[in-house]
Amino acid sequence: MAGGDRISDLPDDLLHRILYFAPVKEAASTSALARRWRSLWLSSGAVNLDTRSYHVPDDNLYGKRATFVRDAHAALDARDRHCPLRKLTFHVEGHGWDTIQVFLCISDDGLKDDIVGFVLSHRAARSVEELCVDAYVGRHPYEDRCESGYYDLSLASLPSMNLRRLRISSCASLKVLPASAPVAFPRLEELRLHFCTDVPLQDLQIVVDSAPHLAVLELHSVCLSSSENDVPGDAATHDGSPPPAKLRCAAVTALVMSDCTWTNWTGVELDAPMLRCFKYNGNFREPFALKPQEAANLTRVDMEYFSPDMYYYIENNTCACFWQCAASFSNARVLKLKTNQLEHLRHGPELNKMPFRDLERLELEAQYKPGRSKHTGAAIAHLLHCCPVIRELRLNLSTSTASEIKSYGYDGCYEQDVLAEKDQLDFNKSVNHFLRRRFKNPTMSCEVPDYIHGLTGQSFTCLQTSLRCVSLRFRRDESNRFGVRLAKFLAENALVLEEMHIDDGNQKIWEHINHVVGRSIAGSASGFVVLPLETRK
Incomplete structure (x- = not known):
């Protein structure tokens, strides 16, 4: 009461x-x-x-x-x-x-x-x-x-x-x-469609055109269907494939396309001149395009794609579609990229094109194969080359195995469960080492190879002139030291770096403190400070 x-x-x-x-x-x-x-x-x-x-x-x-x-x-x-x-x-x-x-x-x-x-x-x-x-x-x-x-x-x-x-x-x-009924949404500001299995593109376009104040458009697991009038017979491309679906969003400032499919088209072409924030989640089997001159106001792009590591041609097609889409976002200031196949990004456009020429912050969350560090280094190198004025770099890297990737996509919850179990084992091991510290002097191998394929020996504009802050999260173990080598490389080559935040991804008490990286940082000419990742502003 x-x-x-x-x-x-x-x-x-x-x-x-x-x-x-x-x-x-x-x-x-x-x-x-x-x-x-x-x-x-x-x-x-x-x-x-x-x-x-x-x-x-x-x-x-x-x-x-x-x-x-x-x-x-x-x-x-x-x-x-x-x-x-x-x-x-x-x-x-x-x-x-x-x-x-x-x-x-x-x-x-x-x-x-x-x-x-x-x-x-x-x-x-x-x-x-x-x-x-x-x-x-x-x-x-x-x-x-x-x-x-x-x-x-x-x-x-x-x-x-x-x-x-x-x-x-x-x-x-x-x-x-x-079909003859007039539709008007004079005050509509937000339209969100989730798990809709039959949405004719022509009808969706009618709604968007009838909503002059529509600012937010979200399409989650939506199947955009077509009719005979949508895809005329003479609209096929020069190679005979169907044309891309076209969606006009004159007033939209925030657009989300997540796990969408479209029938009888090859990709989708977006016309959104007022767009400021864009999020895409898919597998990049088909390309989408947004003309750079029509995205002058674009500030933030979130891209998330997961694909099975099955065949070489799938990898090449995924890579080509990604970089084809990336060309649409050359005006973006912030890019958040998440993928389970970091190696797919190692091939891209010529370096003189600079697809992210205005990008100031890059957030990369990616999985990579420990045995393919050669391709992983090349992928990170290509991203650095494509971001000449980047000021902040956030990397969250984790290893993966075939059992952690489901047949037709990536299950993030499964990965979290696997890492949680491994972290608990690591923590128990660390406590045991700490309790036996009087009887056994802990040692750690400090011999970490310096060479990283694709990174070592190359010159990056952003490392010399603009990169101020690096956040690096990785999991270190005896069989995989790519994260340690990458931290060492950035510490030695980022000339204007002011802050580096490192988290090795587990709860070990002393074993994952890498003294080689520490000495490299102490001897660096840039004089930046190293802080735990949790204290990043």
């Missing part, structure tokens, strides 16, 4: 904000707390429909569905009488694909009955500014997603006039239906 009194002491504006995020069933139940709470939930401006509020087993699915629809209708009627509805969300969770599809699309008499369409057709939904529809199996929104989606949705049926934020996920078919 005391806790309830303290909550009641909060001002109405704050309570409205709390109820703005509460599921409608729980929000409505607060009216029983006290007289003051009777109308608070009705004034929050939000209806959050969530199946997790209904603790009904799946064998009573239709009873749960009927209650859900009844509560949704009652909540919308109440909002229509009290205050305009600003936020409307659907959160549907089930134990199987058929359960969710039946819940969303089939009535108890076996006929097609669209819950989402029913709710959106309510008069109170016309004023909605934020709309979210999400459905998934299990307890995690990104696990066990259905490859074919659960429901169909017509973009023409959305409450478009006041809509500012739109998020749609797990949709089987997202189209402008009927």
Whole structure:
């Protein structure tokens, strides 16, 4: 009761904000707390429909569905009488694909009955500014997603006039239906599509063109489909392959493309003259392009790609596609790159092209094979050559084995589990060495080879004129000393370096303090300071 009194002491504006995020069933139940709470939930401006509020087993699915629809209708009627509805969300969770599809699309008499369409057709939904529809199996929104989606949705049926934020996920078919219906989103600022399996590019373009204020566009695991009108017969390239898909985003400043696919096209061509931040996650099987002159405002690029180490031609194609895409980002100031095949980056454009000529900060998180340090050094060398004015370099390097890379991609969680187990073993070993320090004088081999293929003996503009800060994270063991050699190389060759932050990636007490690197730093003419990675500003 005391806790309830303290909550009641909060001002109405704050309570409205709390109820703005509460599921409608729980929000409505607060009216029983006290007289003051009777109308608070009705004034929050939000209806959050969530199946997790209904603790009904799946064998009573239709009873749960009927209650859900009844509560949704009652909540919308109440909002229509009290205050305009600003936020409307659907959160549907089930134990199987058929359960969710039946819940969303089939009535108890076996006929097609669209819950989402029913709710959106309510008069109170016309004023909605934020709309979210999400459905998934299990307890995690990104696990066990259905490859074919659960429901169909017509973009023409959305409450478009006041809509500012739109998020749609797990949709089987997202189209402008009927095709003749005019679609206008005059206030739309954010559009996020997740796990949508059939999104015609032509229809997506209609929505983007009808939203003059659209600033954020996110496409996660979206399949962009085509029609006969999208790919004319005479549009094929000179080699006979299909043309690239073209997407115009006139006002978009932040664009995300993650694990997207497109049919009947070879890659995608982006027209986004106002773009400032771009994130791409994929396998680079097909190239994408963004003309440099159309990306004058681009400041940050995040690129993440993982590919299986299977065949030589796959490696060459991946490398060529990456550098072809990189040419689009020559104006970027910050580049964050993550890959499980660092060796793929060793081949690139001619050095006189300088694809990252304006880049000031490079963040590289990559895996490499210990037995292929020759290619790893060449890849890092090529990146340094391509960044002549870089001021800050952050490297997070880890080794990998074939068992740590799944057949068709890389599982980061699996890698974390493997490293955690190894780190615990290393820590136990270090404690044992520390406890036996009186009886055994610990020694460490300080003979670390200086030569790194691709790096040693080369001249890098950034190391001589611009590089001020280096952060280096790696895992050191007796069989792999590439990280130590790289730290030593940077310490000796970065002439204007001011700070170097080193983390060997484990919890050893003394064994991973490399005295060779320490002496190199102490004798360096640049006079920079070495700090633990955790103290980096």
